[in-house]
Each structure stands twice: as structure tokens, then as C-alpha cells.
Amino acid sequence: MKIICHQQLTQFTQKSVILLGLFLNFFPHSGIAQSRKPNILLIMADDLGFSDLGCYGGEIPTPNLDKLARDGIKFSQFYNASRCCPTRASLLTGLYPHQAGMGHMTRTINFPPAYAGQLDSTRPTIAHVLKAGGYQTYHVGKWHVGNLSPKQSKANPLECGFNKFYGTGAGGNYFSPKELYSDLTLVTPPSDYYITDDLNEKSIQFIREHGKDYPDKPFFMHLCHTAPHFPLHARPEDIARHRGKYRIGWDTLREIRFRNQKRMGLFKPTTKLSPRDSVAVAWNNLTEPEKDQWDLRMATYAAMIEVMDKGLGRVFDALKELKIYDNTIIIFLSDNGSSAEVLDLWPGEDYSHTPGAECGTAKSHLCLEVGWSNAANTPFREHKMWMQQGGISTPFIIKIPGYNPDKQQNWNRNVGHIIDIMPTLIEMSGSKYPLKFRGSYTATLPGQSLVSAWSGRVSEERTLAWEHEGNKAIRQGNWKLVASFGQPWELYNLEKDPTEQNNLVVENPTLTEKLSRDWQIWANGIGVVPWENFPRSNYKPTKNYRRKSEPVPQ
Numbered sequence: 001m002k003i004i005c006h007q008q009l010t011q012f013t014q015k016s017v018i019l020l021g022l023f024l025n026f027f028p029h030s031g032i033a034q035s036r037k038p039n040i041l042l043i044m045a046d047d048l049g050f051s052d053l054g055c056y057g058g059e060i061p062t063p064n065l066d067k068l069a070r071d072g073i074k075f076s077q078f079y080n081a082s083r084c085c086p087t088r089a090s091l092l093t094g095l096y097p098h099q100a101g102m103g104h105m106t107r108t109i110n111f112p113p114a115y116a117g118q119l120d121s122t123r124p125t126i127a128h129v130l131k132a133g134g135y136q137t138y139h140v141g142k143w144h145v146g147n148l149s150p151k152q153s154k155a156n157p158l159e160c161g162f163n164k165f166y167g168t169g170a171g172g173n174y175f176s177p178k179e180l181y182s183d184l185t186l187v188t189p190p191s192d193y194y195i196t197d198d199l200n201e202k203s204i205q206f207i208r209e210h211g212k213d214y215p216d217k218p219f220f221m222h223l224c225h226t227a228p229h230f231p232l233h234a235r236p237e238d239i240a241r242h243r244g245k246y247r248i249g250w251d252t253l254r255e256i257r258f259r260n261q262k263r264m265g266l267f268k269p270t271t272k273l274s275p276r277d278s279v280a281v282a283w284n285n286l287t288e289p290e291k292d293q294w295d296l297r298m299a300t301y302a303a304m305i306e307v308m309d310k311g312l313g314r315v316f317d318a319l320k321e322l323k324i325y326d327n328t329i330i331i332f333l334s335d336n337g338s339s340a341e342v343l344d345l346w347p348g349e350d351y352s353h354t355p356g357a358e359c360g361t362a363k364s365h366l367c368l369e370v371g372w373s374n375a376a377n378t379p380f381r382e383h384k385m386w387m388q389q390g391g392i393s394t395p396f397i398i399k400i401p402g403y404n405p406d407k408q409q410n411w412n413r414n415v416g417h418i419i420d421i422m423p424t425l426i427e428m429s430g431s432k433y434p435l436k437f438r439g440s441y442t443a444t445l446p447g448q449s450l451v452s453a454w455s456g457r458v459s460e461e462r463t464l465a466w467e468h469e470g471n472k473a474i475r476q477g478n479w480k481l482v483a484s485f486g487q488p489w490e491l492y493n494l495e496k497d498p499t500e501q502n503n504l505v506v507e508n509p510t511l512t513e514k515l516s517r518d519w520q521i522w523a524n525g526i527g528v529v530p531w532e533n534f535p536r537s538n539y540k541p542t543k544n545y546r547r548k549s550e551p552v553p554q
Helices: 005-014 016-025 063-071 084-093 126-132 195-213 236-240 244-263 288-321 369-376 418-430 510-528
Strands: 039-045 071-081 137-144 163-169 220-223 328-334 398-401 411-417 463-468 471-476 479-483 492-494
Touching: 016 039, 039 084, 039 126, 039 288, 039 418, 063 288, 063 328, 063 369, 063 398, 071 084, 084 126, 126 137, 126 418, 137 195, 163 398, 195 288, 195 479, 244 288, 244 479, 288 369, 328 418, 411 418, 463 510, 471 510, 492 510
Parallel strands: 039 220, 039 328, 071 411, 137 163, 137 220
Antiparallel strands: 071 398, 328 398, 463 471, 471 479, 479 492
């Protein structure tokens, strides 16, 4: 596995300013002021599936993100950490989630250090690094890597390097969230509130204020939408635009999206669509009333994504109005695969479905569930929290100042991971990663800069690894070893079998043993604890799906 020593890291950061100059001069017709560092807008969606955007094969209208993809680069193999808290912690620190104290989720009790439940305060964030490099830093939207109360936690956005914060701790009701903060002060949303619109408009406000107050300084904004995470909430008029489209069902939708993906060159013609998730009911076996209810759910989900995209279009327009769009790096990705969870029976006002409440309304807490999640993650297996491709694969779009994409070749085939975002932005901004932070030596960054990925060079084969709730995986070159909690290892050649259909464990015992050993070395090095040995040893992760025999809330 790749190890970077502190001396190498220091040399890397010392070269960053030189590389930035080369980066800017590489695009002489971009209109970028040569002395001005690029602004950075890093956008993250929540529970968005791999195939939900139009530019990744979906039918949901996402014209603004589709255009962003045409103007930039789309990665075909980019990974997250399979769940919200771990992914966010990893992205912010450039480390694996366990190294940042977020191997599981927030609010854990008596868990080991790698699962502390909030960001490790000795780890510098990308906001700390960019602020030291001259950036004003803003966080808008979901935080979910620590308590937002300054009396209870130092893992809040202001302590973690951001100049301004507006948003929520986690998710919740889209129409009336309980936890909405301006910096660290609770605010009450108005009666006509919808959080997706609010987060986009607040981003626009921060951008305009920055242009007025800091015209000569670059900014870094981390915009974290809660959409399309459950509960499925959208305005009636937005849902109505999609009503009836999904009566075709999840089986047909998966086939349509997969055909789109192959037609646009995302997958080879020989790639096979994974089978329908075994827990999902065949669409043709549903009754007409059931089909109508499931159509409503997917229509609501589509509306949530469309509204997010429309608002992002307004954010991009604000950058253009200030004449800084061309000098802004824009990145878009999702924190994990689409969710098959069923949480309408959780206690508490924000987490309970009121019997009889229609999907999409404020009193509903209905989720997408397994059939539609399986479609959202087309063509892959599994969902959020699992380490099969459906859980860890994300759309990844990056627009680079001055970049002129080859419209026929803008699928980037390099393997990328969220741990790569920190070194990428360090290189592109000319910033430096500190050797020491808050009195402690910093961990070496396990990721690599992606700049070489779009410079025409194919990156070297690399090793990446994952763990969450006992689900685990390691990818080395094109080989991937993966296992669900309590299950044996499975081995796949992702070059030939990207949808993980042909398990090659039996045919490759030596390779399986090597990858298993490498995964254990990685796990030991970052503090992974076997899930069955946790203090909550009675907790066994299971697929939180509605079983086929259970009634669907109407």
C-alpha cells in the first residue's frame, strides 16, 4: 500500500505553488488572472444514486449538473465511504474515516477512538488548510460529523476551519427542520420553508457577500445538500411534474438507465446488469394501488433531485454575475449510494410516519426503499452502507478553470476516492498541508492528487480499502475483495466484471489470501475494530428492508 512520509509530504506541499502557476499558465485563454487563486465550490448530495443524474444515465431532469459535466470531467470509477458520517469526515480531513474518528456515526457511546463519533480535533480539515492559504471558507448545509453546540463539542464548523456556517447537524424534515443554525445559533425557519431552496439561496448570499467584502480573496465553499435523503419531501407542484412516469416500475427503469449508460460509453457493451435485489418484489407482481404508491415515492424522489439541480443552476449564475465562474473549481459528488432503508417507524416527531400521511408531505417519513434504491444504483449491487459497488460508487464531476473537454472523451477512467480531494485541492490552490496541527504531528495523507488524472496520464494502480459495520472491501488494481457482515469474502475483476457478478474466490485462492491479508494490515493500521467486538455487541447490522410480507404504508 502507498505510504507517504512527512518529508515527501513537505516536498509535495512546497511544490504546490509552482504547480499552481503551471496549472494557471496551462490555460492561457481562460481569462483567469494569473495572480489569483481559483475559488472552490465543493457540492455534496445526500443518498444520491450512481445513475440518478442525466449525465450518468438517469431520466430525472438535471440540466445544470449535466452541463457542468459537459464543461468538465466525469469520473467513471469514483468512490466514497458508503455512508454519510464516514464520507464527510474523510472528505474534510483527507484521511480514512477511522483516522478522523468517524468509523461509524455520530452520537456513539463508549466506542473505540476510531469510532469516537465526531471529528478528531487534532486533524486539520481542508477548511483549515485553505484558510491558511488565504481562502475565506464557508460551509452551507449538512454537517453530521459532530455536535453543533459549542458547549458540547469542538467538532463544529467554526472550530473546524470555516469562517461562516449555515445549515443542519444531520437531516430531518425538509419543511420544518428542528436543527437549523446560522453559525452556532439556532434559527426558526419561516412557514413557507423548503430546505433545498434555502441552502442554495444561502450559498448565493454568501458568494455575493464574499464578492463585496473580500473582492481580492478566493473562497472555498462546501455546499452539502440533504437531498435526496429520506424523508421523501417535496412541494406538490414539483411532485406533479413526475407523477405517472414511474408506473413503468423499477425493473424497466433499471434496464432503461443501463442502456443509457452503455450508449454514453460509461460501460462496455459486454457489461451485464446485476439482478434485481433479492428483497425487492418483481414490479409486475404488485397490485395497481401498490404501483400507484410506489410511483408517488419515486416521483417525490425525482422532484427532490430536480429542485436541487435548479437551485444549483442559480448558484452557478451567481458566480457568472460576479464574473468568477471561469475561475472557480466546481466539484459535485454523493456521500454514498442510494438508500434501501425503511425508517418510517422510528419514534420521534422528525422520524415517524403519521398514518395516512401522503408521501411527500411534512407528516410523512416514507423512504425510497429497496426496489427504487436498486434502480438508483444501476447497474450495481447493494446500497448505502454496503461495500459492493452500489454502496460506494458516486457520480463525480469536476469543472476546472480553463479546461477544454474533448466532448467525445470526457469519461475519466482513473480510480478516484474521497481521500484524493484534499491533496487535489492543495495542489490546485497552492496551499500547504501542515506537518503539525494544534500541537500534534499530522497523519500522512493516504490519497493522491487527481491533477494527473486529467493531464493525459493514467495514474498507477493503487490500493483502496473500506470498512463500515463489519462490511468491508479492498481494491488493488482491477481486483476487488468484498464481504458483507458475517459473510465470506468475494473476489471480482472489475475491469471485466464491474457489476460484481462472477465471484472468482475459488479460482484464485492465493490472490484472495493476499488481499485479505492486505485488508487486515490496513484495518489494524487505522484502528478498525471487528464489529462483533464493539461494546454494543448485541448489535448486528442487517439489511434494513421492508420484508416482502410486510404491508406498505398508504
